[in-house]
């Protein structure tokens with residue numbers, strides 16, 4: 001099989017990493033490339049391992065996302081999950097992931113299939129109160145998902161009207177490849193509602209993510225902007241916002257993506273071949289960002 005090529009593409013998470021620390025961006029998107037292969041050198045393998053790491057708060061968020069996705073997918077096939085099913089599944093995930101991480105299963109099994117928590121890997125002290133808070137947050141998110149308006153409305157309109165559910169999709173913005181995964185999208189009359197489950201606090205970048213969803217459905221599915229609403233659903237504490245899409249918002253998103261891509265490419269040795277050199281990616285001068293960075297182990 002031919003070796004995979006590391007092609008340049010854009011995503012909101014890539015942009016966030018680039019803005020946070022250029023060296024971290026290099027580790028995450030270049031140094032780790034090919035580290036899944038046994039033939040890779042030690043440094044590449046280590047970067048690959050670290051790039052697949054998660055932390056307690058991110059992991060809790062992904063469990064909630066998994067529950068929402070499963071609940072919707074099961075419903076589509078006539079199997080209904082309620083809050084207690086969701087909670088049961090979430091706790092099984094939590095317990096098995098904890099074991100995978102603490103026992104370092106990732107050393108022996110596939111890295112991608114085993115949770116590796118930042119807190120365990122770097123021997124951080126885990127305060128029992130913090131775990132309790134996270135568990136309360138996870139339970140609250142699940143409760144707000146099952147009792148929320150979106151899940152209720154999704155069932156009322158029926159799965160026939162569901163248009164997107166966690167599929168990885170690609171679009172071009174100004175010739176740059178952009179990856180998106182819409183958490184959930186459904187048609188309600190002549191409106192298309194694109195939803196994003198959030199388990200953390202509201203951030204400005206959440207909107208860019210949602211505008212990217214809208215760009216995709218306008219570009220690929222030919223929806224009119226005025227018939228699209230984007231909905232960040234903040235499951236903790238349990239609020240949502242409904243934002244109507246218009247040409248201006250889409251133009252802002254396009255411009256932001258283009259500017260971000262140009263900045264990323266300006267750091268490369270060869271933008272056409274997507275070739276990067278660590279020397280051109282400086283470490284952040286802000287030490288506080290290093291404290292929770294997954295790449296501490298390779299960043300000397």
Ligand code: SF4
Nearest residue numbers: 021024283290293299
């Ligand atoms: S440890 Fe600090 S300087 Fe190094 S990659 Fe992480 S954030 Fe950047």
